[in-house]
Amino acid sequence: MSFKSILQDMKGEFGSISRKGFEGRFGRSRSHRVVEESMVTDVDAMRQSCWANMPPExxxxxxMRIEESDCDWPSRQNVVACSGVCRSWREIMKDIVRNLEVSGKITFPISVKQPGPRNILVQCFIKRNRSSQTYHLYLNYTQASNDNGKFLLAARRCRRPTYTDYIISLNAGDVSKTSSNNIGKLRSNFLGTKFTIFDAQPPNAGAKVTKSRSTRGPRRMQCVMDAIPVAAIEPGGIAPTQTAFIPGNFDSFPSLSFFRSKSTRSDSFQSGPLSTPKDEMLVLKNKTPRWHDQLQCWCLNFNGRVTVASVKNFQLVASLENGAGGQEQQHENVILQFGKVGKDIFTMDYQYPISAFQAFAICLSSFDTKIACE
Structure with a gap:
């Protein structure tokens, strides 16, 4: 029996049960006796259901067979459908489905808050709507440029007199400030050079301060990941993984801060209380581009994922300040890359130890107006 026929069978059985209950409780005869008898009928019907009586094993x-066979979207929606049948099914699915870092599969909404898989870039794209000032993040189904993808997150730009907010929501149709679907926001300063990501989950440590000075060259970015220790990028390292959404005031917990400018170089990096190297925060910086003499421009290898030259394009890698002779070192693995492929379409690829939510928020900063950079 196919999964589709199973769902249809279940829908027929549960639908019949619900109709009986509806007619018994809200039919023409509303006596207490009729309601009582209908409730007994409902219970008997549920006991007779093959789905309710299915052995747990x-x-x-x-x-497990469904979870293993439906690896990619859109077929993976069957896994989500199973978790919505009843409480017992949901608990089993939650136990079976592994987190994104281990499985490499985006399944439930909480996946957007979990670190991506190791050494594999999760390929996504962002669609921008200039008129409504909204941005939608999708997961690529295939490598094709016309892939519609699976919706993951939405953001809306809200301009204030002294700063700009980008509200991030799980609902594409409801990105209002008071929506219960909101999971965080991005806030910029007046100049558009400093951004802070707000989350309902408290960070691991306090805020960081970066001093920089201007030099010649392409734009540079520095991201101080307050919630991720630098040890997470080492073999066997662990990044914090959320298992449920935490309600709260997003203004209370800035979880990530970073800086953008036309061209900056970090001169010093200060923190609050002294900590051991294992407890230091992860710092992401632009991968150093190379100058192309023939094209007369700065170039990076996006492996075909970026097709349009733009000042917004960037790649981020982990930065270590404790290299030989105190020199800064950069990891080769690209943790996040963002680039233009159309007028209002941009690719966004990310991997461990950052989440889709964090990657999306960082990319949103590229869309903001930067008075000090333009």
């Missing part, structure tokens, strides 16, 4: 085996 058999149910778990069926759900």
């Amino acid at each position: 058999l149910l778990r085996d069926v759900l």
Whole structure:
């Protein structure tokens, strides 16, 4: 029996049960006796249902087969559908489905807050709507440029007199400031050179301060990941992984701060209380581009994921300040890359230890007006 026929069978059974209950409770006869009898009928029907009486071992085996066979979207929606059948099915699916770092599969909404897989870039793209000042993040189904993708997150730009907010939501149709679907926001300063990501989860340590001076060259970015220790990028390192959304005031917990300018070089990096190297925060910086003599421009290898030259294009890698002779070192692995492929379409690829939410917020900063950079 195919999964589609199973769902149709379940829908018919549960629908029949619900209709009986509806007619018994809200039919023409509203006596207490009729309601009582209909409730007994509902219970008997549920007991007779093959789905309610399925042995736990058999149910778990069926759900595991579904989870293993439906690896990619859109077929992976079957896994989500199973988790919505009832509480027991949901608990089993939550136990079966592994987090994004291990499985490499985006399944439930909480996946956007979990670190991506190691050594594999999750390929996404962003669609910009200039008129509504909204941005939608999608997961690529295939490598094709016309891939519609699976919706992940939405953001809306809200301009204030002294700063700009980007509200980030799980609902594409509701990105209002008071929406219950909001999971965080990005805020810029007046000049558009400093940004802070706000989350409902408290960071691991206090805020950081970066001093920089201007030099000649392309724009540069520095991201101080307050919630991720630098040890996370080492073999066996662990990054914090959320398992549920945490309600709260986004203004209370800045979880990541970073700086953008036309061209800056970090001169010093200060923090609050002294900590051991294992407890230091992860710092991401632009991968150093190379100058192309023939094209007369700065170039980076995006492996075909970027097709339009733009000042917004960037790649971020982990930066270490403790290199030989105190020189800064950069990891080769690209943790986040963002680039233009059309008038209002941009690719966004990310991997461990950052999440889709963090990557999306960082990329949103490229769309903001930068008075000090333009």
